[in-house]
Amino acid sequence: MLFEKVYLDTYEPILGYATRRCDSPEDAADVVAETFEIAWRKLDDLPPGEQARLWLYGVARNVLANHRRGTIRRHVHQAALREDVADLYARTAPSEERMEFAAIARVFRHLSDEDRELLSLVAWEGLDAGQIARVLGCSRNAVRIRLHRARKRFSRGLADAGVEHMPMSRAARVPLGRSI
């Protein structure tokens, strides 16, 4: 059945999406469960193939936004899911190596939600402007412009914090018509 295939194909990226954005395993499990429950209810909106993942990111993003507003449903009965996710958090607890990222993390946290989400979709989910446009439901051009501005703000923050970096990735420069 279609749904099962989509679920198996997209569970890992959606779990990754939620885990990277939620502070607690319980929240991440709720976001994953709610996202797929919505997908099941909206089965005929679910696009086929690769588009399904992008569509589900969009759903997960809304679920997460609701979650931040405190309106998510708790999926306490999903005990096995919660255990799986908790294991993931335990396994990837901040290590010494991660400490070097503390300054970057601080700068990142000070960005707006929108800037953070755009930058994350590129850096964490590996999406390009066209794919992000599908997730956010806007035009590719709008994504490019917003991404460019988000990168600038992030760069400025990093510079202020004394973090050495290149202003933006090659991938972002080319579509904006700049040379490397």
Next chain:
Amino acid sequence: MRNTDELLSGLARVRDRELAGRASTAGARTLLASITSAPVSASPGRGEVLAAATGTEGAVIAPARRGQAPALPAATGTETAAAPASRRPWRIRLAAGAAAAGLLTAGVVAGPGLLGGGSAAGYANSAVDIARDGDQYVARIKDPFAEYRMYTEAFRAVGLDIDLRPVPVSPTAVGKILGMVIADHSPPGTGPKVEAGPSGPLVDGVALTMETLPKNCRPGRDAGCVMVLRIPVGFPGDVLVRLGREARPGEEYANFEAATAPGEMLAGVKLRKGRPVDDVLAQVRGRNLTAVFSLVKVDGKTGGLSFEPLPARTVGGDWTVWNAWQVKAGVVRLLVTPERLPENPFFNGSAPPPALS
């Protein structure tokens, strides 16, 4: 020196490639099972709107999207409300009655000479017999509660994607077919033409139907009762048939909308015009039931409904109950608003389908 993306990627708690295999953990499997055993119901705000039907036996056939959807007969009691046109694949839901109406007796077996290219003549195992009859495959389901893979393998053998799924229900609905969901996943513009037929949808002129023989018997419950599905040969979509099975203790009911139907927990309680919470709670207590609550929210633009669980202590006795669902044995969910609305949002034609099951 690293660019911003590289710096950021170091902030990720986990990377997708580290998650390989997670889709098969117990948690992932359990979540999938619990989601797919839930009823497929229209969700608020999606544009898909099914008119209110009355009772679980009513026929519900509705297009997923206006503008794309097949024209279906008004006789089914179903109508569409305003919804944005879209190029989404169509989708039809129907309850047992609609599919069963006016069918001929099934069971004619086609000879191999009539077969088209690539399709098998039929398939049989202990749970199901599938035989070809002209443009249709006729599947006779002998044991509706057989192992899931028995049906899957049989339908696959003839190239069909049919999912026969037992779902937990209240005692009165055990053995009842809760409904069929038919979906075509072909790319827009390439799928078959679907229109209404006398006994079910016609897919490129060939009927897709479901019935029980003898008529209105309950598969798995009444002796000699056989479920018969007729599916057009080469049907490109999938069909989900939901069949009621006895719920295990504490298991949630798939026929949740049936709370006020005869024989159910709130049988006879009339909520059409809304009733005060205190009033309904008296009924709930009198029947030794427990009530939980959800707030009904009506989308100002689309009229779509959404529901938010509410702790009982926050619900006032003078609030209005507009509908009730049965959650599981002994527990009902009351759908409430603090203010009295001008009309019952579940009955104004724009609500999600109350009678999918």
